[in-house]
Amino acid sequence: MIFDIGNVLIEWQPEARYDEIVGRERREAMFAAVDLHHMADRIDLGENFRDTVYATAERYPAFADEIRIWHDRWSEIAAPPIARSVRLLRALRRAGVPVFALSNYGRESLAQSERHHPFLAEFDRRYISSHMGVTKPQAQIYEMVEEDCGIAPQRLLFTDDRAENVAAAEARGWQGHLFDGPDGWAARLVRAGLLTEDDAA
Structure with missing residues (x-):
């Protein structure tokens, strides 16, 4: 995820x-x-x-x-948190699903956000543009994620609120979900068999 x-x-x-x-x-x-x-x-x-x-x-x-x-x-x-999305992140981790972040974000601004939103430190891995020297939706950033995590593209499910970022991931064989709210994301995770309806509530 x-x-x-x-x-x-x-x-x-x-x-x-x-x-x-x-x-x-x-x-x-x-x-x-x-x-x-x-x-x-x-x-x-x-x-x-x-x-x-x-x-x-x-x-x-x-x-x-x-x-x-x-x-x-x-x-x-950069606020407030989207509470249900945070719950979904934590539910996936409790279910044993590896959860990564892929975000266009500055070094110092992310550090500030993390102090206010500790859940940003709860990912298994974070792929942050300012550390990688490239931003979404450039193909290189998705390639770098694949090389680092070693997971086949078709097994990666990525959600983003920008259609061009999702399309760039799907072009590499990733599964994509255009985020338009946490309810739709929760439903997608349930359909994928990653969470039960109770866990996704």
């Missing part, structure tokens, strides 16, 4: 979190002026979390305070 993290185990809706912190109007202006998702992509590829965010803030002084929130209040931006 391979879980993505953002929007599978932890909500990843930075626009919504910023709306709560600074208000929708200010957030919309900032996101129109600053490509924060590109900044996040650089962090996911291994650039230093704080340095990248603070350098971006310096380039856009009109929004500097708001941009620094991405780092300084990360525990509010």
Whole structure:
């Protein structure tokens, strides 16, 4: 079993979190002026979390305070946990199913998230883009997972909330599940015979 993290185990809706912190109007202006998702992509590829965010803030002084929130209040931006997904992760482990993570995530940002969400340390193996130097949906990251875990592609079941990431895994022979909520994921695990309905509740 391979879980993505953002929007599978932890909500990843930075626009919504910023709306709560600074208000929708200010957030919309900032996101129109600053490509924060590109900044996040650089962090996911291994650039230093704080340095990248603070350098971006310096380039856009009109929004500097708001941009620094991405780092300084990360525990509010990457939150809250998706409770049923966490229960499914733990149920799979109790059932003896190896559970891996495959996620685009920064080094320091993951360390911060782990302090707030200890379940992120409960995987049997973690494949994190910033450590691997490549991000989903590039084929290389899936190949690296296969080489490291030694499990045949057809025996890997991967869930992710982005269709392109699932499609890239399926192109290599993995089983894929497009995550649109924990209920559908639980049903898939039951159909696959990995959990009973009680265990997946």
